Amino acid sequence: MSTSVVAGRPALARPAWLDWLRHRPIWLALAGLLALAIVAAAGVVFGSVAIAPGDTLAILGHRLLGLPVTQTWPASAETIVVELRLPRVLMALAVGGALSLAGVALQGLLRNPLADPYVLGTASGAALGAAIALLIPVQFALLGFGLIHVLAFAGALGAVAVVYRVSRLGGLSSLSSVLLTGYAIGSLLAAGLAITMYLSGQNLRQIFFYLLGSFSLASWPQVAVGLPIIVLGSAVLLTRARSLNALLLGEETAAHLGLDVRRERLVLLAAASLVTAAAVAMAGLIGFVGLVVPHVVRLVAGPNARALLPLSAIWGAAFLAMADLLARIPGELPVGVITGVIGAPFFLLVLRRYRGGYEL
Amino acid sequence: MRRLSFKFLPLLAAVVFSACAGPGATPTPAPTPAPTPAPTATVALSPSAAPTPAGITLVDDEGTTVTLPGTPQTIVSLTPATTEIVFALGAGDRLRGRTDLDDYPAEATALPVVATYLGVHIEEVVAIAPDLVIAGGNNFTAAGDVSRLRDLGIPVLVVYAPDLDGVLADIRLLGKAVGEEQAAEGIVGAVEARITEVSNAVAGLDRPRTFYEIGNQPELYGPAPESFVADEVNLAGGDPITTTDPAVFAIPLELLVTLDPEVIILGDAAYGICPDSVATRPGWAGMTAVQDGVVRPVDDIVVTRPGPRIGEGLAALALAIHPEAEIEPPTAGTEYCPTL
Amino acid sequence: MSGASVELRDLTLSYGARRAVDGVSARIGEAEMVALLGPNGAGKSTLLRAVSGSGGGLATGGARQTGQVLIDDVPLDEYDGASLARMVAVVPGQTRAAFPLRVEELVALGRIPHEHPLLGPRAADRAVIDAAIERVGITNLRGRDVRELSLGERQLAVLAMAVAQAPRLLLLDEPTVHLDLRHQVAVMELLRDLAIRDGVTVLAVMHDINLAAHFFGRLLLLYQGRLVADGSPSDVLTPERIRAVYGVDPALVTVAR
Numbered sequence: 001m002s003t004s005v006v007a008g009r010p011a012l013a014r015p016a017w018l019d020w021l022r023h024r025p026i027w028l029a030l031a032g033l034l035a036l037a038i039v040a041a042a043g044v045v046f047g048s049v050a051i052a053p054g055d056t057l058a059i060l061g062h063r064l065l066g067l068p069v070t071q072t073w074p075a076s077a078e079t080i081v082v083e084l085r086l087p088r089v090l091m092a093l094a095v096g097g098a099l100s101l102a103g104v105a106l107q108g109l110l111r112n113p114l115a116d117p118y119v120l121g122t123a124s125g126a127a128l129g130a131a132i133a134l135l136i137p138v139q140f141a142l143l144g145f146g147l148i149h150v151l152a153f154a155g156a157l158g159a160v161a162v163v164y165r166v167s168r169l170g171g172l173s174s175l176s177s178v179l180l181t182g183y184a185i186g187s188l189l190a191a192g193l194a195i196t197m198y199l200s201g202q203n204l205r206q207i208f209f210y211l212l213g214s215f216s217l218a219s220w221p222q223v224a225v226g227l228p229i230i231v232l233g234s235a236v237l238l239t240r241a242r243s244l245n246a247l248l249l250g251e252e253t254a255a256h257l258g259l260d261v262r263r264e265r266l267v268l269l270a271a272a273s274l275v276t277a278a279a280v281a282m283a284g285l286i287g288f289v290g291l292v293v294p295h296v297v298r299l300v301a302g303p304n305a306r307a308l309l310p311l312s313a314i315w316g317a318a319f320l321a322m323a324d325l326l327a328r329i330p331g332e333l334p335v336g337v338i339t340g341v342i343g344a345p346f347f348l349l350v351l352r353r354y355r356g357g358y359e360l
Numbered sequence: 361m362r363r364l365s366f367k368f369l370p371l372l373a374a375v376v377f378s379a380c381a382g383p384g385a386t387p388t389p390a391p392t393p394a395p396t397p398a399p400t401a402t403v404a405l406s407p408s409a410a411p412t413p414a415g416i417t418l419v420d421d422e423g424t425t426v427t428l429p430g431t432p433q434t435i436v437s438l439t440p441a442t443t444e445i446v447f448a449l450g451a452g453d454r455l456r457g458r459t460d461l462d463d464y465p466a467e468a469t470a471l472p473v474v475a476t477y478l479g480v481h482i483e484e485v486v487a488i489a490p491d492l493v494i495a496g497g498n499n500f501t502a503a504g505d506v507s508r509l510r511d512l513g514i515p516v517l518v519v520y521a522p523d524l525d526g527v528l529a530d531i532r533l534l535g536k537a538v539g540e541e542q543a544a545e546g547i548v549g550a551v552e553a554r555i556t557e558v559s560n561a562v563a564g565l566d567r568p569r570t571f572y573e574i575g576n577q578p579e580l581y582g583p584a585p586e587s588f589v590a591d592e593v594n595l596a597g598g599d600p601i602t603t604t605d606p607a608v609f610a611i612p613l614e615l616l617v618t619l620d621p622e623v624i625i626l627g628d629a630a631y632g633i634c635p636d637s638v639a640t641r642p643g644w645a646g647m648t649a650v651q652d653g654v655v656r657p658v659d660d661i662v663v664t665r666p667g668p669r670i671g672e673g674l675a676a677l678a679l680a681i682h683p684e685a686e687i688e689p690p691t692a693g694t695e696y697c698p699t700l
Numbered sequence: 701m702s703g704a705s706v707e708l709r710d711l712t713l714s715y716g717a718r719r720a721v722d723g724v725s726a727r728i729g730e731a732e733m734v735a736l737l738g739p740n741g742a743g744k745s746t747l748l749r750a751v752s753g754s755g756g757g758l759a760t761g762g763a764r765q766t767g768q769v770l771i772d773d774v775p776l777d778e779y780d781g782a783s784l785a786r787m788v789a790v791v792p793g794q795t796r797a798a799f800p801l802r803v804e805e806l807v808a809l810g811r812i813p814h815e816h817p818l819l820g821p822r823a824a825d826r827a828v829i830d831a832a833i834e835r836v837g838i839t840n841l842r843g844r845d846v847r848e849l850s851l852g853e854r855q856l857a858v859l860a861m862a863v864a865q866a867p868r869l870l871l872l873d874e875p876t877v878h879l880d881l882r883h884q885v886a887v888m889e890l891l892r893d894l895a896i897r898d899g900v901t902v903l904a905v906m907h908d909i910n911l912a913a914h915f916f917g918r919l920l921l922l923y924q925g926r927l928v929a930d931g932s933p934s935d936v937l938t939p940e941r942i943r944a945v946y947g948v949d950p951a952l953v954t955v956a957r
Contacts (some may be wrong), residue, residue, distance in 0.1 A: 019843070047483050048483050049484055074489065076487050077487075083486075111798035113799065148504070198608070198610075199607050209478075214478075214479070216481075216505075217505070219511065241820065242812060242817055245812060248797060248798060248801060250796065250798075255753075256753070256785060256789070257813055258782040258785025258812065258813040259785075303799045304805055331476060331478075332479050334478065
């Protein structure tokens with residue numbers, strides 16, 4: 001264990017308003033909700049097809065509130081707003097919030113700034129599951145979900161379960177062994193993915209979809225099945241603030257602060273894996289959200305999980321909905337490309353600006 | 361973990377792009393019947409559920425029954441080959457959308473692009489409100505996109521030709537779909553005549569071991585056994601050298617050297633690959649085809665695209681394998697690597 | 701608030717065949733200030749971990765335990781983690797924050813056993829946190845990142861966290877190691893103040909015999925897992941015993957307190 005004293009370096013002067021904000025996270029939350037509302041509205045109004053905002057509003061009023069509005073728009077506009085954009089925005093919000101929460105939980109549990117929702121093999125498990133689904137010549141669709149979604153979900157959960165078993169996380173093994181196990185299992189699954197991809201010929205494109213993420217196929221049935229899982233897991237994570245705070249100084253200190261460390265490990269891991277698996281099954285692997293959002297929020301609002309959890313959920317939701325909007329303006333770019341393109345430089349900027357003293 | 365996964369993207373992109381050059385160049389899975397999901401969309405753009413007396417009932421290449429209420433007037437075509445077929449049928453003026461790969465005939469390039477390699481832009485297709493979408497099978501159009509469109513009440517006809525007979529069947533199928541059956545018979549007759557001409561011309565000739573190079577970056581890619589291209593090489597009077605597995609189109613150089621092609625056809629000539637560069641590739645100099653100088657470029661699009669020009673493509677391929685054969689020169693396609 | 705009593709009954713902790721703590725019995729009364737002494741490997745830290753509670757099995761690092769630890773005459777394993785945490789605070793030898801953490805945020809962690817599980821710290825908790833920071837004398841460090849502090853400053857911050865936990869029993873593992881003289885004295889005086897003014901029972905593993913002799917009224921000397929002496933500094937720290945236990949010839953000077 002390394003003690004790191006950043007000696008000699010002068011304490012960085014933070015702008016006064018940032019300090020002010022750090023003590024008043026409620027303003028960050030309100031600003032986040034405002035951003036979320038704006039992005040969500042923009043996500044419904046804008047798209048690759050131009051529909052007048054007035055028409056959009058009238059369609060929403062007509063379809064959601066039952067207002068007696070005379071239909072002046074083409075039927076296709078109604079389909080686009082109600083059947084395509086609304087579920088898409090909802091799903092992007094849910095997945096963004098859930099991945100950010102999972103990132104907070106896993107970074108806190110594993111005490112590793114590099115941890116993200118995919119760190120324990122979820123990503124390669126889901127990708128392998130999706131790839132295998134493409135090799136199975138049975139088409140199956142239930143409530144907007146195909147075999148690919150089901151196997152991606154199962155693959156993600158299966159990978160975590162294997163990591164959990166192999167590393168004996170249920171026991172008292174050290175956390176670095178968990179990370180290494182996750183890495184090893186992930187590599188193994190990636191090799192399996194490579195073989196599967198090699199065998200799958202032209203179907204590769206759909207694996208490509210899974211590796212970069214997209215909300216282009218979001219639909220109400222998917223929202224109806226996926227959203228409850230995500231909301232449930234997220235709700236559990238939101239109640240774990242106390243545990244994550246206790247874990248800030250390590251598991252032993254957490255135990256001395258009265259935490260049932262073994263149980264909390266299981267709860268945090270299960271909830272984070274559940275929402276990640278659901279997110280991956282619906283939208284593929286969307287990188288950077290679960291890594292960057294928690295860090296940026298932590299740098300502004302501090303590590304207190306009581307603020308960090310809800311703020312990450314709000315800002316993560318807004319960020320991903322915005323990334324999805326940017327992804328569909330030029331056509332259909334994978335949303336993971338956008339989150340990477342925006343997320344990585346922004347993250348570097350923030351790290352540079354505030355030199356948070358991260359030890360990697 | 362993500363970083364690991366990304367490692368595979370170049371490979372993936374290369375394979376898929378080379379495959380895109382000719383959708384027919386892919387292995388054939390047994391056509392699997394796909395249950396047509398009941399349209400769940402509350403807004404049915406075209407009431408496909410209740411066939412009217414004037415309705416057209418079709419069975420697509422995946423076995424899905426597709427019912428059209430009447431002759432479609434607003435069509436979106438999602439493969440280069442079907443776009444060509446629709447134009448050849450004389451229904452090009454009813455097309456409202458295409459993919460970025462659809463480049464023929466020239467009029468097609470004026471159509472809006474509603475799908476790319478990354479997928480169908482569902483929103484744009486819905487805005488067009490098509491009464492027929494023609495998609496590519498074997499995942500040329502992603503299965504998820506097909507079912508999403510169908511869920512939204514848009515009739516989707518999935519077309520996939522595993523061999524030349526399949527191309528003829530697809531031309532007839534699309535002729536029926538767009539109400540141009542007469543025109544379809546005309547095209548089919550012309551293609552059949554060309555096939556017959558080629559078959560007769562090569563009937564008495566040797567059948568050289570022929571390697572059709574689909575691509576050579578990052579690995580070497582050739583036709584899989586029983587694939588569209590392998591079938592064509594056969595018809596064109598060659599003995600196709602194929603990969604070992606119907607699902608694999610990468611071919612190890614060692615295997616190719618062992619099988620020693622007598623003719624090498626450069627399907628990747630459009631990407632700047634020419635015969636002189638082949639001779640300089642490490643390990644290739646010893647092949648009979650290279651030593652005899654029988655390395656010939658073709659226009660891969662005309663040869664492998666399962667559309668109305670397939671007869672000309674077959675003729676071009678046959679002439680590349682047997683320049684001496686008595687076959688009318690093809691009337692379509694680009695000539696690559698001109699000899700000085 | 702009064703201190704908690706600790707009783708060790710024939711406590712043995714073994715790793716395989718090796719007995720890290722071997723049949724130790726002792727009783728520590730309320731508000732008593734006791735130092736655990738002994739050379740490296742004598743079993744001091746293992747003993748302290750056993751007293752700090754099972755902590756979900758983490759504390760003793762998988763050692764097999766026989767004998768008993770009683771706190772306020774109740775066996776340790778009959779307490780649940782949460783109520784134990786409201787009674788016992790532990791200052792580990794080393795503290796490392798996983799993420800940038802301010803001193804005031806670190807101290808606030810001490811309220812975790814007391815705060816509302818969902819709503820978090822309330823005004824009363826805030827007051828306790830502020831009081832702890834002031835008492836330890838680190839008000840000037842409040843907004844600093846814990847990881848930018850000197851080791852001495854960091855130790856004071858962790859002590860403030862323990863104070864905020866408002867324990868009846870305070871367990872410390874070498875609280876003055878790596879500290880300069882000024883900070884050593886500051887820490888010792890704080891412990892004494894806690895014992896005298898608040899009646900907190902203090903049990904500390906000490907590596908510095910002089911400091912222990914000066915500030916603690918009672919010393920427990922461990923050697924090869926066994927308790928070899930228990931009593932006031934002058935009773936415990938005889939030259940013969942120090943020679944036998946530490947293997948050095950001491951030069952003892954009695955300093956007037």
